[in-house]
Amino acid sequence: MPAAEHPIASEIDRLRQLYLAGALDEALALAQALSLRAPDIPEILNIRGMLAYRRGAFAEAAALLRAAAAASPNDGAVWANLGAALRAQGDLAGAEAVYDQALQVAPDVQALHGNLANVLIDQHKAAAAEARVLEALKLGPRTANLMTTLGLALSHQGRLVEAEKAFREALELNPADYDACRNLGSILAGLAQFDEAEGLQRRALALRPDYAAGHSSLLFGMNYRPDLTAEQIAGHYRRFEAQHARGAPPPSPYANLPEPVRRLRVGYVSPDFTDHVVAMFMLPILAAHDKSRFEITCYAEVRHQDGTSAKVQALADRWVSTVGLSDQALAERIRADGIDILVDLAGHTTGNRLLAFAHRPAPVQLTYFIGHGMTTGLSAIDAFIGDSRLAPPGCEALFGERRVIRLGRAPLAYVAPPAMPEPQPPPALSKGFVTFGYFGRSIRLNEGVIRAWSVMLNRLPGSRLMLNNAPFGDPQTAALFAQRFARYGVPAGRLDLVNTRPQSRTWAAYGEIDIALDPFPHNAGTTTIEALWMGVPVLTLADRPxxxxxxxxxxGALGLDDWITASPEDYVAKGLAAAGDLNALAKLRGELRPRFAASPLADPAGLTRSLEEAYRQLWRDWCEAAPASHA
Structure with missing residues (x-):
């Protein structure tokens, strides 16, 4: 019987009105009552599904919406809702299939194309997502949601200038779109336009004060600003806790047995257990953990699992997907799993679960710098793990964590992929000119960095600079950076702005540069490691912790302290001196890989033992302080 003819049609109308008006509690009560009398009516199932979605019960929502779609297979809106529920659960392949099916039913519904584009972005299919948005724009007016999705698709391809235009249009269409504010701010930060970027991110927070992800973006961007002191940045980080984490209830007593020498349950929390540098550095640690003394659980905020995700799962004792779990639900799961030591690997990067840490689900909570390099600002986290180079004695006030743990060795280790080629001699020997290079992200290229690099180029006739990353391969974005160098007298003809892909071409490109340049005040990490392994010396400036x-x-771990400078003037002078002695440069390039291979940086087993010793000592400290009721 069609819904309009059903005896409870008027009550269904009432249910629809309550839902659209946002009276969700009343709508839920009525929907549950109606379901007892008419369990198979599609609209009731659909609204029940969306009510479950609104409260974060995504598995329940998906089940209800599947039932609604089965009862009304030609209703594109129901299929769209089901796709949203599956995406929220992290079932991206399922969501993509559902949206494809919905488009078979309703190919002219603009929003369906946009929804599918978002799922494609989640799966790192940015070009396909862009094509889908462009198809959607043929079907109807430009909307803020579609322009935001287009901006994301463009930014993932390194096309920052085009992405900026898309996000600006989204904000023109909907000035209250806090997500567009945040994304535009991130793009402008990537273009080193920090003042406007911060203004937009603050605007996003003003539009939605509880927007913790937006606040994290604001904080993360501050680390790249050359005009802020370390103390100022630390103060901003502490405000995050005051604004978002103070409402967490105090933890109830832990059931963890305070036995100092028992096997410990360690949980690692990260959104980056995928083809990401965090996983690259963590895989050797996971492989080296002493499983007789430590049980490892990986809590993964991973929507799109890949081959690297499978490797992490194989090395961990347990893999728990955190996608779709609220902060409280995740904290309850961690507590139920009996985790003794919980380790954050994300800081304020995208996808972090710091607010779950605010609930204190584990007796000992740590943050390991590997994924972010900076304090979390949370007093609910007991310690920041680094070393005396990252966090020199006396800088403890810069960390929101209760203490700083300084390992007695370099706090990271690198296992080079077997496909990496052999180091090459300095290309200047054959080309007759020196080529400097930077293969990292554009956000680090503030005005002071561009000025220093320009001075080096101007003082060394014939020298060149290669910038190699996704934005530099985009003509419009590359032109923007070329203009910034031109202001200091460096013509575009002396810049090689490229994006070498796949990764094997990027490794080979290290053979085309003589000296790698590390930006400041936010240094690079992985690109420095890779350059050194490829035999390319790196010039750095030690700035704020x-x-x-x-x-x-x-x-410092390689004994290359003479390549560490203390000021921009020292940085320029050292770079020019190194470029002027090609014989010494060639000798060093021949020594770098063997030196690296013999250093702590190539010793993941030693790093893992150091981490385990730190975990054990922190556990002993907790056991000594545990209430007598635990004994």
Missing amino acids: SVGRLGAMIL
């Missing part, structure tokens, strides 16, 4: 000392930490 801790992300301003990543280069010093890495070079």
Whole structure:
């Protein structure tokens, strides 16, 4: 019987009105009552599904919406809702299939194309997502949601200038779109336009004060600003806790047995257990953990699992997907799993679960710098793990954590992929000119960095600079950076702005540069490691703790302290001196890989033992302080 003819049609109308008016509690009560009398009516199932979605019960929502779609297979809106529920659960392949099916039913519904584009972005299919948005724009007016999705698709391809235009249009269409504010702010930060970027991110927070993800973006961007002191940045981080984490209830007593020498349950929390540098550095640690003394659980905020995700799962004792779990639900799961030591690997990067840490689900909570390099600002986290280079004694006030743990060795280790080629001699020997290079993200290229690099180029006739990353391969974005160098007298003809892909071409490109340049005040990390392994010396400037000392930490582990500088003037002078002695440069390039291979940086087993010793000592400390009721 069609819904309009059903005896409870008027009550269904009432249910629809309550839902659309946002009276969700009343709508839920009525929907449950109606379901007892008419369990198979599609509209009731659909609204029940969306009510479950609104309260974060995504599995329940998907089940209800599947039932609604089965009862009304030609209703594109129901299929769209089901796709949203599956996406929220992290079932991206399922969501993509559902949206494809919905488009078979309703190919002219603009929003369906936009929804599918978002799922494609989640799966790192940015070009396909862009094509889908362009198809959607043929079907109807430009909307803020579609322009935001287009901006994301463009930004994932490194097309920052085009992405900026898309996000600006989204904000023109909907000035209250806090997500567009945040994304535009991130793009402008990537273009080193920090003042406007911060203004937009603050605007996003003003539009939605509980927007913790937006606040994290604001904080993360501050680390790249050359005009802020370490103390100022630390103060901003502490405000995050005051604004978002103070409402967490105090933890109830832990059931964890305070036995100092028992096997410990360690949980690692990250959105980056995928083809990401965090996983690259964590895989050797997971492989080296002493499983007789430590049980490892990986809590993964991973929507799109890949081959690297499978490797992490194989090395961990347990893999728990956190996608779709609220902060409280995740904290309850961690507590139920009996985790003794919980380790954050994300800081304020995208996808972090810091607010779950605010609930204190584990007796000992730590943050390991590997994924972010900076304090979390949370007093609910007991310690920041680094070393004396990253966090020199006396800088404890810069960390919101209760203490700083300084390992007695470099706090990271690198296992080079077997496909990496052999180091090459300095290309200047054959080309007759020196080529400097930087293969990292554009957000680090503030005005002071561009000025220093320009001075080096101007003082060394014939020298060149290669910038190699996704934005530099985009003509419009590359032109923007070329203009910034031109202001200091460096013509575009002396810049090689490229994006070498796949990764094998990027490794080979290290053979085209003589000296790698590390930006400041936020140093690079992975690109410095890769350059050194490829035999390319790196010039760094030791700036504010801790992300301003990543280069010093890495070079110090190799005994390359003479490549660590203390000021922009020292940086320029050292770079020019190194470029002027090609014989010494060639000798060093021949020594770098063997030196690296013999250093702590190539010793993941030693790093893992150091981490385990730190975990054990922190556990002993907790056991000594545990209430007598635990004994």
